[in-house]
Amino acid sequence: MRGIKKNPYPQPSIRRLPSYLRFLRRLRGEGLLKVSCTEIARELDLDSTQVRKDLALTGIVGRPRIGYGLADLILAIEDFLGWDRTSDAFLAGVGNLGRALIGYDNFRQCGLNIAKVFDTDGDKVGSMVFGRRIHRLGEMPALAAKSGVGLGIITVPAAAAQKVADIMAASGIKGIWNFSPVRLELPSRILVENVELVSSFAILSANMRRKRSRGVAAGHST
Amino acid sequence: MRGIKKNPYPQPSIRRLPSYLRFLRRLRGEGLLKVSCTEIARELDLDSTQVRKDLALTGIVGRPRIGYGLADLILAIEDFLGWDRTSDAFLAGVGNLGRALIGYDNFRQCGLNIAKVFDTDGDKVGSMVFGRRIHRLGEMPALAAKSGVGLGIITVPAAAAQKVADIMAASGIKGIWNFSPVRLELPSRILVENVELVSSFAILSANMRRKRSRGVAAGHST
Numbered sequence: 001m002r003g004i005k006k007n008p009y010p011q012p013s014i015r016r017l018p019s020y021l022r023f024l025r026r027l028r029g030e031g032l033l034k035v036s037c038t039e040i041a042r043e044l045d046l047d048s049t050q051v052r053k054d055l056a057l058t059g060i061v062g063r064p065r066i067g068y069g070l071a072d073l074i075l076a077i078e079d080f081l082g083w084d085r086t087s088d089a090f091l092a093g094v095g096n097l098g099r100a101l102i103g104y105d106n107f108r109q110c111g112l113n114i115a116k117v118f119d120t121d122g123d124k125v126g127s128m129v130f131g132r133r134i135h136r137l138g139e140m141p142a143l144a145a146k147s148g149v150g151l152g153i154i155t156v157p158a159a160a161a162q163k164v165a166d167i168m169a170a171s172g173i174k175g176i177w178n179f180s181p182v183r184l185e186l187p188s189r190i191l192v193e194n195v196e197l198v199s200s201f202a203i204l205s206a207n208m209r210r211k212r213s214r215g216v217a218a219g220h221s222t
Numbered sequence: 223m224r225g226i227k228k229n230p231y232p233q234p235s236i237r238r239l240p241s242y243l244r245f246l247r248r249l250r251g252e253g254l255l256k257v258s259c260t261e262i263a264r265e266l267d268l269d270s271t272q273v274r275k276d277l278a279l280t281g282i283v284g285r286p287r288i289g290y291g292l293a294d295l296i297l298a299i300e301d302f303l304g305w306d307r308t309s310d311a312f313l314a315g316v317g318n319l320g321r322a323l324i325g326y327d328n329f330r331q332c333g334l335n336i337a338k339v340f341d342t343d344g345d346k347v348g349s350m351v352f353g354r355r356i357h358r359l360g361e362m363p364a365l366a367a368k369s370g371v372g373l374g375i376i377t378v379p380a381a382a383a384q385k386v387a388d389i390m391a392a393s394g395i396k397g398i399w400n401f402s403p404v405r406l407e408l409p410s411r412i413l414v415e416n417v418e419l420v421s422s423f424a425i426l427s428a429n430m431r432r433k434r435s436r437g438v439a440a441g442h443s444t
Contacts, residue, residue, distance in 0.1 A: 009428065015421040017424055018418055018423075018424050043405070080431070082427045082430060087430075097322035097326075099318040109420070175426050175427075176426075177423060191426060191430055193423070193425050193426035195419075195422045199240050200399070201334060202237060202303050202332070204397050204398075205309065206302060208309075208372070208373075208397045208413055209301075209304030211396075
């Protein structure tokens with residue numbers, strides 16, 4: 001049961017926490033002090049039992065008919081996710097996807113700061129992207145030694161991904177957010193989260209496929 | 223139980239199917255004819271019971287000590303996901319993320335074809351991106367009427383997302399892959415899959431947070 005040991009928390013629940021947080025911060029901005037599971041469930045189109053279960057992960061429990069204190073709940077989620085502090089990251093691969101991430105404003109809300117960016121393309125190295133100078137990939141270990149960065153983000157093409165991951169490991173990086181479609185081989189002390197863009201498309205696509213089948217079936221039955 | 227009615231299949235299982243498919247296609251490329259759950263589980267660092275359960279979604283059942291016929295298994299997954307046919311998509315928002323998706327080669331493997339791209343920026347409209355002319359957003363309904371597109375991809379900023387979704391709905395689009403951090407309000411006949419980049423970061427970040435706590439706890443106990 002290796003997959004389960006590694007992730008004692010249900011991943012779908014963790015995936016939902018950021019959307020709860022966004023909604024809760026909006027309510028706080030509107031001056032509210034309390035919120036109920038039912039309100040969160042209605043806003044996010046979920047079942048309220050599911051919402052209660054997800055929030056319990058963070059160790060916070062709502063009170064019947066009163067709900068949650070908004071400030072406490074926000075703090076509990078931020079603390080659970082580690083979003084109450086800033087995480088500096090090095091990003092390797094300043095292509096279109098890399099640029100999209102570097103320019104993505106919403107990362108500030110989760111404490112993610114893309115501190116330095118790297119590429120191997122001599123034409124890119126030395127130029128600026130969203131206020132950051134692009135460094136040579138080979139400079140990473142020295143720059144990491146200076147600043148003690150914890151996170152690496154890989155947005156290079158598949159063929160270069162393992163090499164970049166090795167350099168990140170050698171640079172003392174502890175967690176890698178991997179956007180390449182490669183299963184990285186890394187020492188077990190390094191956490192890896194693979195982003196498969198096509199995984200999310202798979203859900204939409206499978207649901208549309210199912211809807212088409214039902215449509216066809218309904219058509220036949222009339 | 224609205225969330226459950228909408229998605230009778232477990233989403234984490236569907237999310238894993240694309241990585242199974244990538245591995246299986248690679249094995250087929252190497253000339254293999256059979257594969258077992260154990261082999262898939264080992265490659266993808268999962269539990270083999272989980273793999274068997276995930277694959278059973280597609281209606282295919284392996285045979286004890288023989289495993290799955292590779293060709294049958296690939297077809298079953300492709301059929302389940304609707305990846306055995308090409309889905310034409312319209313993409314709105316040719317910023318960095320839009321460009322990253324338009325240029326993403328791997329979409330061909332899931333039958334996704336970004337057929338036409340749209341923007342509201344007069345400087346972009348008429349220019350080319352990865353071989354596609356950028357159209358004015360207002361042209362979408364007419365172009366959709368001509369080509370009968372089923373999918374919409376939203377990569378515009380949050381403030382423009384609902385307006386784009388409305389235009390897509392009016393254009394007869396049946397499924398929307400939404401990369402904006404906005405909960406879109408749409409007729410229930412339209413399927414929406416929201417991609418929250420920060421959801422995936424939440425998992426990495428929460429795991430790193432937990433590791434830090436354990437590290438601190440271990441430090442205290444010595």
